[in-house]
Amino acid sequence: MDTVTDTATAIRVRPSGAALGADIEGLDMNQPISPEQVKEIVHAWEQHLVLRFRGQTSLTVEGLAAFSRHLGALDKRPTASGGMSSAHDALPPEITVISNVKVEGKPLGALGDGEAVWHADMTYNERPPKGAALYAVEVPPSGGNTHFASMYLAYETLDGDLKQRIEGLRCIHDASRNSAGELRLGFSDHTDPRQTVGATHPLVATHASTGRRCLLLGRRRNAYIVGLPLDESEAILDRLWAHAANPALTWTQVWQVGDVMLWDNSCTMHRRDSFDPATRRLMYRTQIAGRVAP
Ligand code: OGA
Numbered sequence: 001m002d003t004v005t006d007t008a009t010a011i012r013v014r015p016s017g018a019a020l021g022a023d024i025e026g027l028d029m030n031q032p033i034s035p036e037q038v039k040e041i042v043h044a045w046e047q048h049l050v051l052r053f054r055g056q057t058s059l060t061v062e063g064l065a066a067f068s069r070h071l072g073a074l075d076k077r078p079t080a081s082g083g084m085s086s087a088h089d090a091l092p093p094e095i096t097v098i099s100n101v102k103v104e105g106k107p108l109g110a111l112g113d114g115e116a117v118w119h120a121d122m123t124y125n126e127r128p129p130k131g132a133a134l135y136a137v138e139v140p141p142s143g144g145n146t147h148f149a150s151m152y153l154a155y156e157t158l159d160g161d162l163k164q165r166i167e168g169l170r171c172i173h174d175a176s177r178n179s180a181g182e183l184r185l186g187f188s189d190h191t192d193p194r195q196t197v198g199a200t201h202p203l204v205a206t207h208a209s210t211g212r213r214c215l216l217l218g219r220r221r222n223a224y225i226v227g228l229p230l231d232e233s234e235a236i237l238d239r240l241w242a243h244a245a246n247p248a249l250t251w252t253q254v255w256q257v258g259d260v261m262l263w264d265n266s267c268t269m270h271r272r273d274s275f276d277p278a279t280r281r282l283m284y285r286t287q288i289a290g291r292v293a294p
């Protein structure tokens with residue numbers, strides 16, 4: 001692992017010292033970024049999995065989208081579910097609002113103020129996004145921290161018997177509820193994991209860029225290991241999740257206004273703490289599209 005990297009383009013990479021995560025210093029996202037700087041950021045991203053860019057206080061949503069586009073094609077935000085404020089309409093189509101703020105009684109964005117349980121984004125799709133960038137515009141005085149976990153380390157530090165047991169097994173990732181526990185439009189509720197609707201992925205995945213192997217868990221709720229008796233699937237998943245959520249594999253982001261967090265969605269998971277509903281949290285987010293199958 002590198003420590004502090006000084007280069008001609010003056011980007012500095014400051015590793016968190018935890019299992020993953022690094023600060024990138026010396027970059028103003030409102031300024032054009034050179035191909036060399038993009039290469040350095042991509043390299044740091046592959047090495048540290050989650051990058052934090054502090055002090056981007058004057059960044060615009062257009063600037064966030066332009067920066068994110070250097071890392072891949074951007075997904076358009078999903079159509080807002082019923083009851084959401086139409087404030088999204090004025091934003092570029094690649095920007096999603098993550099917020100508990102309400103305008104005229106309607107939420108301005110997604111995820112509210114409750115806890116968002118451990119998850120990777122949209123793994124219930126065949127081709128989950130490669131990553132996401134989340135930009136803090138308003139931050140509550142306490143709570144709302146975001147925790148990240150390395151799924152490379154989770155795989156590498158698994159007990160040998162479990163590592164062998166899950167080799168070649170596939171898991172169904174539930175599409176019915178989001179990480180805040182809300183039922184998605186068009187889905188019906190169920191509690192039998194064998195009836196789960198969503199994409200199926202190997203429990204051990206190979207990262208498309210680095211070729212390293214990682215655990216691919218997605219989310220715990222309604223997960224089911226294809227072909228196993230339910231109790232065996234539950235027992236294996238419980239062991240995997242207890243291991244993957246081990247604090248030794250994680251790094252916690254305590255937000256400041258102007259922070260941009262960039263996470264690799266293939267080899268990390270994240271979770272968000274709840275916060276006081278009487279306080280405001282407002283973030284803008286881009287999502288970098290997953291790879292098209294070769
Ligand atoms: C997300 C997400 C966490 C947060 O945007 O996918 O999980 O800290 N956000 O708001």
Ligand code: MN
Pocket residue numbers: 119120121179270
């Ligand atoms: Mn998420």
